[in-house]
Amino acid sequence: MPGPLAGFRVVELSTMITGPLTGMLLADMGADVIKIENPEGGDPFRSYGGGEYSAQFCSYNRNKRSVAISLKSETGRRLLEKLVTGSDVLIENFRPGVMERLGFGDERLRALNPRLIRCSITGFGRGGPYSSRPCYDAIAQGLSGMSSQFLDPDKPRLAGTTISDNVTGQYACYGIMAALLERERTGVARSVDVNMLDATMAFMPEPFAYYTQNGEVADAYLRIKNSQAYAFRCADGKMLATHMASQQKFWMQFSEAIGRPDLVDDPRFATLVGRVENYEALLDIAGGIFAEHPRLHWIQRLEQFDIPFTPVNSIPEVFEDPQVQHLSSFMTLSHREKGDLTALRRPVTFDGSRADQPTVAPPTLGEHTAEVLRECGLETGD
Template sequence: MPGPLDGIAVVELTTMITGPLTGMMLADMGADVVKIENPEGGDPFRSYGGGAYSAQFCSYNRNKRSLAISLRTDLGRQALERLVQRSDVLLENFRPGVLDRLGFPDARLVELNPRLVRCSITGFGADGPYSDRPCYDAIAQALSGMSSQFLDAAAPRLSGTTISDNVTGQYACYGILSALLERERKGVARRVEVNMLEATVAFMPEPFGYWTQNGEVADAYLRIRNSQAYAFRCADGRMVAIHLSSQPKFWAGLLGAIARPDLGADPRFATLEGRIANYEILLAEAGVDFARQPATHWFQRLAEFDVPFASVNDVTEVFADPQVKHLDSFYGLTHPVKGDLVSVRRPVRFDGSRADQPAEAPPMLGEHTDAILAELGLAREAAAAG
C-alpha cells in the first residue's frame, strides 16, 4: 500500500541524528529519500563501534537509498544538480555556509527547481554569536535549560538518551510537511530553517511559563511535584511509577490502593497544594508501604483503584510489555550484512493501519549508487570516472 508521501522525492545531505531522523520520518511515510554520502566512510554514524552499520546508524536510516559520491567532484555536483531538479525536498544539516561553498546557495537551488522545499538544520541558527560553533545533543540540552531539569547540581553528570537531536528532527519534519502543503495550495516553495537550540526550547515550554508567570525557577523536581508524579521501589526490587495529576479521584484511588486513609486525613496532605509542598514527606511515607509488597501486588491494586501507573521498564522489558506487544511497535528487517534487525515502527497509523510503511533495511554505503546515477542519466560518466 503506498504511503501518504508516495511520489515525494527527497535529497538528504545529512549525518548523525537530526537530519537522518527527519529523512527517515519522511521515508516511513512513503517518500523516496536519496541519502548522499561521502564515498570514504559515509555518514560518520556508520562506524560507531567499528564496521559500517552501527546500531546508531541503523536506528535512523531505514527506508532510504544511499548514493555514495563526493560533492567536491564534477560528477557529484552534477548528480546533486539533477537530483535537485527532480526532487520536492532538499534536506541538509551542514554548518552555515557549507552548501554555498559547494556551489549550491539557496538562490541557485531555487533557480534549478522553483518548487523545491529547502530545509536547513543547524545547531544555533544561520547567524548570531554561536552560529559557527559545533553543536551536539548535550550542548543544545545545556544551553536551552533542559539539562537543568535533570542534573544534580551537587554532583553534575549528564545522562539519558538524545532529546535535542530527536526533537529537532521532528520539528524539521513538521516544517517540511507544512511547506509541502503550502506549496500545493499556494504554489510557494519555502526555505525551512530549524536549529537545535530553538527546537529544544520549544519542546519544553512549561519551565519558561513557571518563570515568566510565577517567578519560579524550575529544577529537576518542580514539575514532578506539581504533577504529583512518584516512583516507588517494591519489595522485589522492581519499580512502579504513578501520576496523580490534579484530579482528586486519583489521590483517593492511591489511598485506597495502599490502604492508608490516615494519609488522607493528615492536614499536610489534605489539599493538592499541601501535597505539593510536602512532596518529599509523602514520597517517603508511601514508599514504606510500597516496599512491603512485590510489584505484581501493586500493579493489581493500582489497577483496581484506577490509579494511573506503570512498571518502570528497562529497555529489554519494553519488548515483552503486553501493550507494546499488542501495538506491534517493533518489526523485523533483513540487512544484507548485519542480518536480521529489529526496528521501531512509525508511531502513526492511517485508518488503523501501518501497512503503508516501507520495510527496507538501512542501506549499505553506496548500495544504490549505480541505479541512481542511471536514473539521472549519469551512468556513462560514472563508469568513465571509475
C-alpha cells in the same frame, strides 16, 4: 497501499541524527529519500562500534537509498544538480556557509528548481554569535536550559537518551510537511530553517511559563511535584511510577490502594497544594509501604483501584510488555547482506493501520549509487 508521501523525492545531505531522523520520518511516510554520503566512510554514525552498520546508524536511516559520492567531484556536483532539479525537498545539516561553498546556496537551488523546499538544520541558527560553533545533543540541552531540569547540581552528570537531536528532527519534518502542503496548494516553495536551540526550548514550554508568569525557576522536581508523579522501589528491587495529576479522586484511591486511607485527612496531604508542598514527606511514607511487597503485588493493587501507574520497564522488558506486543510496535527489517534487525514502527497509523509503511532496512554505504546515477542519466565514470 502507498504511504501518504509516495511520489515525493527527498535529497538528504546530512549525518548523525537531526537530518537523518528528518529524512527517515519522511521515508516512513512513503517518500523516496536519497541519502548522499561521503564515499570515505559515509555518515560517521555508521562506524560507531566498528564496521559501517552500527545500531546508531540503523536507528535513523531505514527506508532510504544510499549514494556514496563526493560533492567536490564533477560527477558528484552533476548528480546533485540532477537530483535537485527533480526532487521536492533537500535536507542538510551542515554548519552555515557550507552549502554556499559547495556551490549550492539558496539562490542556486532556487534557480535549479523553484519548487524545491530546502530544509536547513543547524545548531544555533544561520546567524548570531554562536552560529559557526559545532553543536551536539548535550550542547543544545545545556544552552536551552533543559539540562538544568535533570542535573543534580551537587554531582552533575549527563545521562539519558538523545532529546535535542530527536526533537529537532521531528520539528524539521513538521516544517517540511507544512511547506509541502502549502506548495501543493499555492505553488510557492519555502525555505525551512530549524535549529537545535530553538527546537529544544520549544519542546519544554512549561519552565519558561513558570518563570515569566509565576516567577518560579523550575528545577528537576518542580513539574514532578505539581503533577504529583512518584517513583517507588518495590520489595523485589523493581520500580513503579504513578501520576495522579490534579484529580482528587486519584489521591483518594491511591491512599486506599496502599492501605493508608487516613492520609486523606492528614492536613499535610488533604489538598493538592498541601501534597505539592509536602511532596518529600509523602514520598517517604509511600516509599516505605511500596518496599514491603514485590512489584506484581502493586501492579495488581493499583490496577484494581484505577490509578494511573506503570512499571518502570527496562529496555528488555519493553519488548515483553503486553500493550507493546498488542500494538506491534516493533518490526523486522531484512537486508540481503546484513541480515535481520529489529526496528520501531512509525508511531502514526492511517485508517487504523501501518500497512502503508515501507519496511526497507538501512542501506549499506553506496548501495544505490549506480541505480541513482542511471536514473539521473549519469554513469559512475562521468
